[in-house]
Amino acid sequence: MPTGERVADESVVAMMARKHKLVGAKGLCCISNLSMEVRQGRMTKASVSLQELRRKIYRKAKTEKHWKFWGLYCHICKKEVIEESYRLAKANDGAPGIDGKSFDDIEAEGVEDFLEGIRQELLIRMYKPMPNRRVEIPKGNGKTRTLGIPTVKDRVVQGALKL
Numbered sequence: 001m002p003t004g005e006r007v008a009d010e011s012v013v014a015m016m017a018r019k020h021k022l023v024g025a026k027g028l029c030c031i032s033n034l035s036m037e038v039r040q041g042r043m044t045k046a047s048v049s050l051q052e053l054r055r056k057i058y059r060k061a062k063t064e065k066h067w068k069f070w071g072l073y074c075h076i077c078k079k080e081v082i083e084e085s086y087r088l089a090k091a092n093d094g095a096p097g098i099d100g101k102s103f104d105d106i107e108a109e110g111v112e113d114f115l116e117g118i119r120q121e122l123l124i125r126m127y128k129p130m131p132n133r134r135v136e137i138p139k140g141n142g143k144t145r146t147l148g149i150p151t152v153k154d155r156v157v158q159g160a161l162k163l
Contacts, residue, residue: 049080050078050080050081050084050163053075054163057072076122076157076160076161077119077122077123079115079116079119081160081163082115082118082119082122082156083115084159084163085155085156085157085158085159085160085162085163086111086115086156086159088159089103089152089155089156089159090103092155094149094155095133095135095149096133096149096151096152097130097132097133097149097150097151097152097154097155098130098131098132098133098149098151099130099151099153101151101152101153102152103152106152114153115156118153118156118157122157127157129150129154129157130150130153130154132148132149132150133148133149133150134146134147134148134149135147135148135149
């Protein structure tokens, strides 16, 4: 949807926005068309719309240094952003966090349900990060350093914020 374009109250886009709770304080919040690959779960890299969104935010931040970004939260809640974040977190293949759930456990239970649960928590603003699991890592000089390992769920949300 072009910037500044108003949406009729009973249009398909407006009805979709209400159905998915994408209407915010300043109106319609960021609806994008998902490619067929994304809808069928075959996303291999960041979708074109996600890449374009990141490019637009980058350009705006670089050209207008004092611009206040107020509508970024709705982009974090997008299904394609959360899916891409999960894919990147899984590629790192880290250890499980304090809850003991690994990527294999999540895939056995169902990735789609896991990601949709995260998305719903973010949309209703009830997401709370869990504490990190603390692990002592030995250093070369005989001392140790503490390493905090987040849960897979927290890694996905952190990755979505980073994207």
